[in-house]
Amino acid sequence: MLSCGIPASYTILSMAQTQNILRGYFAALYIILFITLSLFWGYIEEQSLAVDIFSIATSTGYSLLYLLPVVLLTKLSVLLFRPRTADPETGYWRVAAVYFVAWFSGTLVLTVLYADYQLFRIYEYHFNAFVWNLITTPGGVAALGATSETQVTIAMEVATIFLGSGALIWVFHRLSRKASRGVVARRSAVVLSSLLFTTLLVAEGVYAYSKHTGNEAYLQAATVIPFHLHSSMTKFFNGLGIEKTGMNELEIAKGRVNYPTMPLESEPLEKYPNIVWLTAESFRWDLLSPEITPNLWEFSKQALKFNQHYSGGNRTRMGMFSMFYGLYAPYWFSFQEQGVRPVLMDLLIDKDYQFSLHTSQSFKYPEL
Numbered sequence: 001m002l003s004c005g006i007p008a009s010y011t012i013l014s015m016a017q018t019q020n021i022l023r024g025y026f027a028a029l030y031i032i033l034f035i036t037l038s039l040f041w042g043y044i045e046e047q048s049l050a051v052d053i054f055s056i057a058t059s060t061g062y063s064l065l066y067l068l069p070v071v072l073l074t075k076l077s078v079l080l081f082r083p084r085t086a087d088p089e090t091g092y093w094r095v096a097a098v099y100f101v102a103w104f105s106g107t108l109v110l111t112v113l114y115a116d117y118q119l120f121r122i123y124e125y126h127f128n129a130f131v132w133n134l135i136t137t138p139g140g141v142a143a144l145g146a147t148s149e150t151q152v153t154i155a156m157e158v159a160t161i162f163l164g165s166g167a168l169i170w171v172f173h174r175l176s177r178k179a180s181r182g183v184v185a186r187r188s189a190v191v192l193s194s195l196l197f198t199t200l201l202v203a204e205g206v207y208a209y210s211k212h213t214g215n216e217a218y219l220q221a222a223t224v225i226p227f228h229l230h231s232s233m234t235k236f237f238n239g240l241g242i243e244k245t246g247m248n249e250l251e252i253a254k255g256r257v258n259y260p261t262m263p264l265e266s267e268p269l270e271k272y273p274n275i276v277w278l279t280a281e282s283f284r285w286d287l288l289s290p291e292i293t294p295n296l297w298e299f300s301k302q303a304l305k306f307n308q309h310y311s312g313g314n315r316t317r318m319g320m321f322s323m324f325y326g327l328y329a330p331y332w333f334s335f336q337e338q339g340v341r342p343v344l345m346d347l348l349i350d351k352d353y354q355f356s357l358h359t360s361q362s363f364k365y366p367e368l
Contacts, residue, residue, distance in 0.1 A: 017176060018078075018095050018098055018099070019078060020176060020184075020186075021169070021172045021173050021176045022074060022098070022099075022102050022169075023184040023185075023186065023189050024172035024176075024184050025102060025106070025168055025169050026067060026070065026074075026102075026106075026184075026189075027184045027189070028168050028172070029067060029070065029106050029109075029110070030063050030064065030067050032110065033063040033066050033067060033109070033110070033113060034059055034060065034063040036110070036113050036114060036117060037059040037062060037063060037113075037225065038059060039117050040059075040117065040120065040224040040225065040226075041055055041059075041224070043124065043224045044220065044221045044224055045217075045220050045221075046220065046221060048217070051217050051221050054218055054221055055221050057199050057202060057206075058200075058203040058207075058221070058222060058225055059225070060196060060200070060203075061196060061197070061199045061200025061201075061202075061203050061204070062225055062226075062227075062228075063196075064193065064196040064197060064200060065200060066109050066113060066227075067106075067109070069109065070102065070105045070106045073101055073105045074098065074101055074102040074105070077098045077101040077102075081094040081095075081097045081098055082094070099169060102169065103165055103169055107161055107162050107165040107166075110161050110165060111158055111161050111162075113226060114157070114161065116226045116227075117226075120226070126226045126227070127226065127227075130315070204229060204231040205231075205233070206218060207222050207230075207231055208232055208233040208236075208237075209233070209237065209242075210222075211230075211231075211232060212232075212233065212234060212237045212242065212244055212245075213242070213243075213245050214245045255334065256338070257331075257334050257338050257340050259327075259335070259340055259343070264343050264344075264346075264347055266347060266351075272351055272353070275348075275353070276299075276303070278296070279320070279323070281316065285307075288300065309323075311323075312327075312328060312329035313329035315329075317332055318332060321335070324342040324345070325342045325343075325344075326344075
């Protein structure tokens with residue numbers, strides 16, 4: 001098996017060199033993650049030295065937390081693809097497979113974090129169940145008014161991240177020829193990771209204390225961090241005799257929808273009026289004016305104007321729900337889950353109204 005002249009330690013050395021190279025890649029990836037997190041600092045309301053230190057410590061720890069899945073997946077791939085023979089061809093593709101796992105997982109983490117920043121920059125909330133619902137529901141993305149140019153821009157940005165991440169691995173692969181132990185020594189990586197993990201624990205302890213005592217400055221600073229753990233140590237602080245002064249979390253009540261609570265009554269008319277119902281995304285009341293929307297303004301002179309109408313929420317589904325149901329927006333969750341339609345529509349159907357529905361986007365979103 002050794003007749004080809006390849007030393008028995010070849011494949012083991014090759015895999016060891018791969019891990020040395022990837023330690024440099026992980027270090028660079030950590031720095032990029034930290035820099036990306038620093039972009040969120042501009043949305044912290046409290047400007048003080050203590051809050052700034054907390055924000056830096058939190059970003060330091062969470063950069064490590066985001067990097068952890070990449071490291072673990074790569075370590076798993078090393079164990080999975082570790083060569084069992086001295087065949088160089090086998091060794092090459094196994095090392096390439098480890099590279100691929102590190103590159104793809106690292107790039108994916110970077111992409112998600114960058115996408116979250118763009119989302120937070122526009123709407124000031126992070127990737128959550130609502131955003132996931134928006135992406136996975138047919139018509140959800142279209143409801144945002146995303147154009148083909150926007151989609152091309154997003155595709156180019158994602159491609160840049162993937163190519164840049166691959167270039168990083170290539171650079172460290174080239175540098176490894178000059179550094180036998182890799183750009184980042186194993187012992188240094190372990191020591192630095194331990195310090196960063198300790199920083200994360202301290203930052204989470206400060207957050208938990210702030211949550212317990214209701215220190216809004218630190219809590220607000222933590223809200224800008226994507227995928228925050230929201231750590232809680234209530235029992236621990238109670239045991240120390242520290243009084244809980246922070247606000248308790250609120251949960252939406254669950255239960256069977258009782259709607260309507262009584263039959264909807266109406267007076268019969270000889271002739272029922274035509275109803276034209278126009279809705280527009282993020283259309284404020286002050287946009288209805290002779291200068292901005294002259295045609296709608298002229299039409300409104302012949303129609304009913306409800307000047308005291310207020311949107312039920314700052315999301316599409318909440319505003320639409322309160323408009324059609326006349327109820328507070330949080331009821332939407334139960335109504336959507338149980339499939340309860342608005343009694344107003346039932347009334348119009350009973351009056352033999354004929355419906356003609358048109359949309360510039362999709363009727364599949366919002367779901368209700």
